[in-house]
Amino acid sequence: MQQDLEVDGVTKRYGAHAAVDALSLSVAHGSFFSILGPSGCGKTTLLRMIAGFIAPDEGDVRIGGKSMRGVLPNRRPVNMVFQHLALFPMMTVGENVGYGLARRGAARAEIATRVDAMLKRVGLPGAQDKRVDQLSGGQRQRVAIARSLVLEPTLLLLDEPLGALDLKLREHMKIELKQLQADFGTTFVYITHDQSEALVLSDHVAVMNAGRFEQVGTPQELYYAPRTPFVAGFVGANNRVAGRAVRVDGNEVTLATGGGLALRARVSGAIAAGDAVEAFVRPEVIDLARDPALLPAPAQRFSGQVESLLFDGANSAVLLRESASRAEIRIALPQTGRFADLTPGETVAFGFDATRAICFRTDAHAA
Amino acid sequence: MLPERSGALAAPRGRLALLLLLAPALVWLAGLIVIPHIELATLSLRARIAPRMYEPSLAQYRTFFEEPLYWHTFVRTAAMSILATACTLLIAFPAAWYIAKIARGRSKATLFFLCLIPFWVSEAVRTLGWMILLRESGVLPRALVALGVTATPVEMLYHDATILVGLVYTSLLFMVVPLVSALESLDDSLVEAAYDLGGNGPSILRQIVIPHAAPGIAAGCIVVFMLTLGNYLTPTLLGGKNSLWFTEQIYTQFITRFNWEQGAAFGFLLLLLSTAIVGLGLALTGQKLGDVMRRA
Numbered sequence: 169m170q171q172d173l174e175v176d177g178v179t180k181r182y183g184a185h186a187a188v189d190a191l192s193l194s195v196a197h198g199s200f201f202s203i204l205g206p207s208g209c210g211k212t213t214l215l216r217m218i219a220g221f222i223a224p225d226e227g228d229v230r231i232g233g234k235s236m237r238g239v240l241p242n243r244r245p246v247n248m249v250f251q252h253l254a255l256f257p258m259m260t261v262g263e264n265v266g267y268g269l270a271r272r273g274a275a276r277a278e279i280a281t282r283v284d285a286m287l288k289r290v291g292l293p294g295a296q297d298k299r300v301d302q303l304s305g306g307q308r309q310r311v312a313i314a315r316s317l318v319l320e321p322t323l324l325l326l327d328e329p330l331g332a333l334d335l336k337l338r339e340h341m342k343i344e345l346k347q348l349q350a351d352f353g354t355t356f357v358y359i360t361h362d363q364s365e366a367l368v369l370s371d372h373v374a375v376m377n378a379g380r381f382e383q384v385g386t387p388q389e390l391y392y393a394p395r396t397p398f399v400a401g402f403v404g405a406n407n408r409v410a411g412r413a414v415r416v417d418g419n420e421v422t423l424a425t426g427g428g429l430a431l432r433a434r435v436s437g438a439i440a441a442g443d444a445v446e447a448f449v450r451p452e453v454i455d456l457a458r459d460p461a462l463l464p465a466p467a468q469r470f471s472g473q474v475e476s477l478l479f480d481g482a483n484s485a486v487l488l489r490e491s492a493s494r495a496e497i498r499i500a501l502p503q504t505g506r507f508a509d510l511t512p513g514e515t516v517a518f519g520f521d522a523t524r525a526i527c528f529r530t531d532a533h534a535a
Numbered sequence: 536m537l538p539e540r541s542g543a544l545a546a547p548r549g550r551l552a553l554l555l556l557l558a559p560a561l562v563w564l565a566g567l568i569v570i571p572h573i574e575l576a577t578l579s580l581r582a583r584i585a586p587r588m589y590e591p592s593l594a595q596y597r598t599f600f601e602e603p604l605y606w607h608t609f610v611r612t613a614a615m616s617i618l619a620t621a622c623t624l625l626i627a628f629p630a631a632w633y634i635a636k637i638a639r640g641r642s643k644a645t646l647f648f649l650c651l652i653p654f655w656v657s658e659a660v661r662t663l664g665w666m667i668l669l670r671e672s673g674v675l676p677r678a679l680v681a682l683g684v685t686a687t688p689v690e691m692l693y694h695d696a697t698i699l700v701g702l703v704y705t706s707l708l709f710m711v712v713p714l715v716s717a718l719e720s721l722d723d724s725l726v727e728a729a730y731d732l733g734g735n736g737p738s739i740l741r742q743i744v745i746p747h748a749a750p751g752i753a754a755g756c757i758v759v760f761m762l763t764l765g766n767y768l769t770p771t772l773l774g775g776k777n778s779l780w781f782t783e784q785i786y787t788q789f790i791t792r793f794n795w796e797q798g799a800a801f802g803f804l805l806l807l808l809s810t811a812i813v814g815l816g817l818a819l820t821g822q823k824l825g826d827v828m829r830r831a
Contacts, residue, residue, distance in 0.1 A: 219731060242733045254728035258746035267742075271733035315732065 170197040171233070172322050172355040173218065178227035180213050187213040189379035190227070195323075195357060195372075200349050203359045204366040205376035206402070211359045214376070215325055218357065219248045232322040242271075247316035248325040252332055253308050255300045261287070261311055262296030268319040286318045290348065305333050306341055310348075317352055326358040330365060342368050363403050367391065375399045395436065397528045400448040405485075407454075407497055410446040410530065413439050421527050423447050427493030432468055433525035444530040451485055451500040453524040456507055460517035467519030472497060474514045486510055488518070579799035595800035605784060605801075612781035613808055615695065615770075616763040619702040623710045623759050624752065626703060631714035636723070647715075650708045658705065662772045665701055666692060669773075693775040701769040706762055710755040717751020718744070753820060753827040757813050764809050781805055 173195040180188040187210040195201040203211045216222045218229055220241035229236045231245055247268070256264050265286055266279040274282075287295055290310040295303075303311065309329055316324055330338045330345075346369050349356050360366050366373045367387040374384040375398070382402075383395045394400035401408055411425035421439050424430045433447040457463045460471070472488040475496070484501040499518055501507050510516070582592035599605045634646045653661055668674045669691035676688035691697060721744065729739045745752070770780035785805065788798030817824060 221727060221731075241727075241731050242735060246731075248728070248731045250724045250728055252722070252724060254722065254724040256725060256729070256743060258743070267729070267734075268732035271735075271738065319732065 171195065172197045172231065173201075173357060174230040174233075175214070175218070176228045176230065178214070178217060178224045178229060180210075180217060180222060181225050186379050188217065188224070191380060192227075193374060193381065193384065195355055197355055198353050199371040200346070200356045200358065200369055202366040202370040202373045203357070203376050204363055204373050204403070205359075205361065207361055209376045210379040211361075211376050212327065215248075215327055215357070215359050218323070219246055219325055220244050245322040246325060247319055247321040247323075248327065249309075249312045249316055249329045251327045251329065253312040253329060255308055255312055255315070257300050259300070260296060261292070261298045261300065261303070264300065264311055265296075265315045265318055267315065272319075282318055286314045289351070290314045305337055306344070309333075309341055310344070313345075313348060317354060321354065323355050323357060326356060328360050328362075330360070330362070338365075345369060367403070375402060377402075394448070394526065397446050397448070397530070400526060400528070405451050405498065406448040407451065408446055408448055409495065410444070413441050413443045413445045413527075413529075416441050420522055421445065421447075423527060425493055425495060427495055429470075429490055429493035429495045431470075431525065432522035433527035434523050436526050436528050439527065439529050445527050446530050447525055447527040449497075449520055449525040451498045454497070454499045454518050454520045456486070456499050456501070457517045457519075460519075463517060463519040464521070466521055468522060469517060469519040470497075471515055471517050474510050474512050474516060476512055477501075477510055484508075488516065491515070575799040575802055578796050579803050581796060583796065595797050596804075598797060599800060599804060608779045608784055609781050609804065609808065611779055612764060613812060615698065615702075615780075616760055617812070619699050619706065619763045620756050620760045622699060623703045623706045624756060627707055627710035627714055627755065630707075631711050631718055634711070635715045635718035635721075650711050653704065654708065658768050659772075661705070662701060662769050665697075665704075665773060669697060692773060693777050695774070695777075698770050698774040698778060698780075701773040702763050702766060705766070705769055706759040709758045709762060713751045713755040713758070714748065717748040717754075721747045749820065749822060750826045750829070753817060753822045756816065757827065760813065760816075761809055764805065 171194045173193070175191060175193045177190050177192055178188055179186060179190050189210075191214065193201075203214065205211045213222060217224050218231075220236065220239060236244055256267065259267065262280075262283050266283045269279045269282060283296060284293075287293055290313060292307060292310055292314070295307070295311075300308065300311070312329065313324070326345075330341055333341060342365060345356075349369075358366070358369060367390075370387060372384060373387055373390055375382045375390060377398050383390060383399045385393075390399055390403045394403060397408075400406055409423065409425060409429065409431065411423045411429070413421050414424045414430070415422040416435065416439055419435050420432055421435050422430060422432050423445055431447065431449075433449070439445055455463055455467060460469055463469055470490050472490045475487045475489055478485045478487060478498075482503055486499050486501055486507065488497055488499065489495065490497055497518070579595050580591055580593070581589040582594040584590055599609075630646075630650075634643055638646055656664075666673070669676070671688050671690040671692075673691070676685070676691060679685045680688055725743055725747070726739055729743050734742070765782060767780070767782040767786065770778040771783055774780065781801070782805070785798050785801045788794045788801060792798075817827070
């Protein structure tokens, strides 16, 4: 499989701080690759090194198999969709889309034909003469993508282009972006701090933290098999329980917190009895019951008092405190509406299968 | 203002307050601009036929067109002012770009302050400073002799170039300020996007930066042009007898010749000239005065 982008041991330092730290990645042709990380993790620096706005201190970026060392941004087969899109307000939509072609010295008639065809493909036929400020947020995004894709780049970089949109439009544009990518088949490298964008859109996601990749994998791998506590905590909602490993039994560890909560979870990496550990349990793997006898058989059982109900349609959850330790636990409510009548203060039973919780040794990733 | 007061009661009070607030500006406008100009207009449209006897006439304006010195000076003043404005723009643009886009924090404030420093002293003293530097026995000619560049001291005053230098120096701040504010509002990512899409320095300047900064450029040019055209001190002191600046003609008519009618006509012609050139400049660059003034 041809790799459109290969980043090889790239480092960028600002003073003593390494914004990007000896990082490598490769992105296959035609795929949608996301870099997910909190703000300040170095993802923008990485993207700007790929685009050529920043030169790496060490390492090399290869695009379409060619080293980009010393190649200026305007000579790279890469185009970028900026965070606030950066459409040229002094130009019409047609001039925006035709800008790159005109810079390449294409003939006027050819530019007109290609701009027309491109605007049709992104669903804005005949919008050439509109001003940029006459467009809606979604239309602007399509113009920004059209402006880049009309140059047929090997790679399209997207710098959180949905960040400035409101929630409803963002959901809509997510779907549209995915369809555009599938339609054009161009390799997309997308950076975001929004895990839902990364999970929905991508073929592969790299989770970035402090200048390094924590894990690179499919969205499913990141969600169901996180390899580090950071990934477990960052991707999707999770209950984090920190404590000590009191017993390790093959692939299962029993963890006890200082507050007196004991639970069993699946071991990730190496854990020995006595290690400081942290376990992650997703809200949706925990079963809830008013009668403890109704919990599924292999589950470990707890009881707790309802603290508050967090109604959010299909994402509704309940926050409760475990009876013995008063640890706060978030549990997703079933969508059948079965527990919609829970009241704060009510005591309920909950439990989960130990194989669906995951436990890491803490100090291994303390840095 | 009490918010619960009904609109009908509050409106006359609000209008009164507004009027009071505007009063100083209105007095200023009426007293110093409108009334003198009405007086000037009537003055310029009459001719003296005998002591204390006047009749309405266009004689003053006829004199202007019939006497070549007058309209030559007029055209020369306009051309020199346009040239001075263009030079000021060329010098101020890189400085403004540096202040707006490259300098950060403290150095930005310092650079701005450096532009302001010449205005600490009066225009007369500033111009005299140029004279000390440039006159035949001044600092620069003597330095050139000492360095062996010229055999004898060269008189550097009283040339058109000297007048231009003085005018540009005096005007620089008024160009830098609107340019900085225009360039600061330019989103850096627009420049990066253009670069990313294949643009290069000159094409980005022409297609992105200048169109964005156009209202600021126009505002700076209007201010500098008006200041230059109406400047009296700098051309007179640096240009001496040869300066032939139109404001000098006006001064001469009013003060030396005591011909107020002729002076008033010249004043009006200068007003028409500046209005016409600014209007032409705006029309040629496709700007609207409203947009430009909001930027200024």
